[in-house]
Amino acid sequence: MMSIRVGGVCDPGSTRINKTGGWRTFRPVYDYDKCVKCKLCELLCPDMSVLEREDGYFQFDYDFCKGCGICANECPKGAISMVLEEK
Amino acid sequence: MKEIRIHGRGGQGSVTAAELLAVAAFEDGQFSQAFPAFGVERRGAPVQAFTRISDVPIRLRSQVYEPDYVIVQDPTLLEVVDVVKGAKDTGVIIINSEFDPEEFDLKTNAKVMTVNATKVALDIIGRPIVNTVLLGAFAGATGEIKPDSIVRAVKERFPGKIGDKNAEALIEAYNQIRGDA
Amino acid sequence: MAVIRDLNKDKMDVVEGSYAVAHSVKVCKPNVISAYPITPQTHIVEDLSQFIADGEIPNCEYINVESEFSALSALVGSSAVGARCYSATTSQGLELMHEVLFNVSGMRLPIVMTIANRAVSAPINIWNDQQDSISQRDTGWIQLYAEDLQEASDMHAQAYKIAEDKDVMLPVMACMDGFILSHVYEPLVLLEQDLVDEYLPPYEPEYKLDPKNPMTFGSFADPECYTEFRYLQQKAMDNALGKVEEAANDFYKTFGRYYGGLIDEYETEDAEIILMAMGSVIGTIKETIDKLRAKGVKVGLLKVRAFRPFPVEAIRNAIKNAKVVVAIDKNISLGLNEGALFTETKASLYNTSIDVPVIGRMIGHGGRDIPLSTIEKIIDDAVNVMKSGISVESQYADLKEELL
Numbered sequence: 001m002m003s004i005r006v007g008g009v010c011d012p013g014s015t016r017i018n019k020t021g022g023w024r025t026f027r028p029v030y031d032y033d034k035c036v037k038c039k040l041c042e043l044l045c046p047d048m049s050v051l052e053r054e055d056g057y058f059q060f061d062y063d064f065c066k067g068c069g070i071c072a073n074e075c076p077k078g079a080i081s082m083v084l085e086e087k
Numbered sequence: 088m089k090e091i092r093i094h095g096r097g098g099q100g101s102v103t104a105a106e107l108l109a110v111a112a113f114e115d116g117q118f119s120q121a122f123p124a125f126g127v128e129r130r131g132a133p134v135q136a137f138t139r140i141s142d143v144p145i146r147l148r149s150q151v152y153e154p155d156y157v158i159v160q161d162p163t164l165l166e167v168v169d170v171v172k173g174a175k176d177t178g179v180i181i182i183n184s185e186f187d188p189e190e191f192d193l194k195t196n197a198k199v200m201t202v203n204a205t206k207v208a209l210d211i212i213g214r215p216i217v218n219t220v221l222l223g224a225f226a227g228a229t230g231e232i233k234p235d236s237i238v239r240a241v242k243e244r245f246p247g248k249i250g251d252k253n254a255e256a257l258i259e260a261y262n263q264i265r266g267d268a
Numbered sequence: 269m270a271v272i273r274d275l276n277k278d279k280m281d282v283v284e285g286s287y288a289v290a291h292s293v294k295v296c297k298p299n300v301i302s303a304y305p306i307t308p309q310t311h312i313v314e315d316l317s318q319f320i321a322d323g324e325i326p327n328c329e330y331i332n333v334e335s336e337f338s339a340l341s342a343l344v345g346s347s348a349v350g351a352r353c354y355s356a357t358t359s360q361g362l363e364l365m366h367e368v369l370f371n372v373s374g375m376r377l378p379i380v381m382t383i384a385n386r387a388v389s390a391p392i393n394i395w396n397d398q399q400d401s402i403s404q405r406d407t408g409w410i411q412l413y414a415e416d417l418q419e420a421s422d423m424h425a426q427a428y429k430i431a432e433d434k435d436v437m438l439p440v441m442a443c444m445d446g447f448i449l450s451h452v453y454e455p456l457v458l459l460e461q462d463l464v465d466e467y468l469p470p471y472e473p474e475y476k477l478d479p480k481n482p483m484t485f486g487s488f489a490d491p492e493c494y495t496e497f498r499y500l501q502q503k504a505m506d507n508a509l510g511k512v513e514e515a516a517n518d519f520y521k522t523f524g525r526y527y528g529g530l531i532d533e534y535e536t537e538d539a540e541i542i543l544m545a546m547g548s549v550i551g552t553i554k555e556t557i558d559k560l561r562a563k564g565v566k567v568g569l570l571k572v573r574a575f576r577p578f579p580v581e582a583i584r585n586a587i588k589n590a591k592v593v594v595a596i597d598k599n600i601s602l603g604l605n606e607g608a609l610f611t612e613t614k615a616s617l618y619n620t621s622i623d624v625p626v627i628g629r630m631i632g633h634g635g636r637d638i639p640l641s642t643i644e645k646i647i648d649d650a651v652n653v654m655k656s657g658i659s660v661e662s663q664y665a666d667l668k669e670e671l672l
Contacts, residue, residue, distance in 0.1 A: 004493060004496055004497060004500060005475065006376045006437050006474060006475070006500075007374070007375045007376030007377070007437065007475075007485065008374075008375070008486075008487045008489060008497060009475040009483055009484065009485055009487070010483070010484045010487050011482075011483065011484065012482040012483060012484050013482075014484070105453075106282075106284075106453045109282050109453045109454070110282045110453070113277070113280070113282045113455050116277065118454075118455060119282060119453075119454065119455065120452060120453065120454045121452065121453040121454075122447070122448070122451055122452040122453065123447075123451060125308075125394075125395060125447040125451065125635065144273070144275065144455075145454065145551075146416075146550075146551030146552070146554050146555050147551060147552055147555045147640075148448055148548050148549065148551050148552045148638070149552055149637050149638055149639040149640065150637045150639070152639060
């Protein structure tokens, strides 16, 4: 085990290592036929788990998406559906 | 060790007088200590400040209860403060007053001396600021500190013309102090 | 080794206590000073702001803040980037910092802060006692108490030396009695810049906040490791015991002045009665001791310089041969009716073979003056304990019954 440094100083970015997507019950899924690239999902995601693709559409970072559903709720085109995770 | 108590009113420079006395005594080759009777300072309220002078470093931190010398900056204080309280029989009470010492009937065996510091200050400094003036009177009355040392301390604190005027006034008071020396 | 002073008058100046401390801070070359005014520490930060305005402290930021909470919080960030940091406060100001005090010590930031000790309200009282800093004894700060201006002034260089030691890395409160020391004029040797440069190396932290090399400070500690954080802080306090002594000894080697390390002793060698105290009352106690020694009373003084870390071993050694010990406190733990020095001294003797009666006497609260007669009365109490045992374990020695 790593010993505690003075004052508990530690290296940054430890949240990258701790992947928090595992507790998700529902996963958001895009219907790219409906998406108009309005970016509202990216703006509102509390976990920065909406990533922009090169083509201007978006994809989810399932390592960190907790499945809160805000994106699906707010999407003006109904382009995001919440699908039950199969664990 | 000699202990000095200064009575004044807030804003009259009693604390500065105590400090300058300490600086002057040190310039004279003695150890010294000065501090105010810490209060909630208000302009015009009776205040006290203390100075101790000694050949050896001073360790005592209490207020002064049995002063060797008392300086009264404002004669109206005599009506509201027991300025001679605890004064040693061998002590000296120096009062800023136009009257002769005999005019005062204070309950003390200490010697009473007076100097019209207000007049000296008005004549020379042009303002009724008597704290430095009374230090000159103190030197004259007690011989504890050389007047030159007080002049140096005053000039160091108030450089330029103000210091010069104060120095002139304190030397005048040094010469004018009344009472049997 | 007893107190050693430099009494060469050519090297001394008569200045106000606050100025002396401000000068000491200046020559320690701080990088960040945060300031919020509160009597009686205000003159210190005022003098420092003047030094800054006059360009006398290079490479230093002076931050005016809107509260004491902010004053110390500003230093948390500053210290984390590797700055040598300073602030001063007292009384309610220190109590307002309470939460941040823990942050500073827990993050192991070697900040030095002057406490111009003052009573705590209510009732409103601006005068001296030590309730303010004693009430912060469990916050993980080292606490040193000064006897006079020379010690208070010199203590600041020692404080940085101790705080920044790699085996310590803890903040230090340099405590001086408010007004009694902060506002007194007396001769002292102002801390010498050239010698400080020799004594106190620049602060070089092992870790610091730096955008080029990002680190996380003030991290989260869950139940898996919180205990170990605290354990390591206590370990650092244990290390500080030796470092406080070392800093005092090194200071003596460089400057030729010494006031004790964790403790200092005065006339204790053959003493039947030993008084224990902290701060400016030490001088008055020494005067009283000299007076009573001349009358044949075998009384001595144990000056406690370091209250945190509490010098358990040093105290045991100093008082083990006495017949009675009196701990004098300018603070009270309400509900226990004891001052902290008394409580902790008693605790230090329990479970040992030392069997010395200890009594506690509280004096000088809220600025009540401490004349020789108060100390003499306490020594009378001690004499009575020797004759007939303890009658009252702990009480005020300067209570005015007529006001009750």
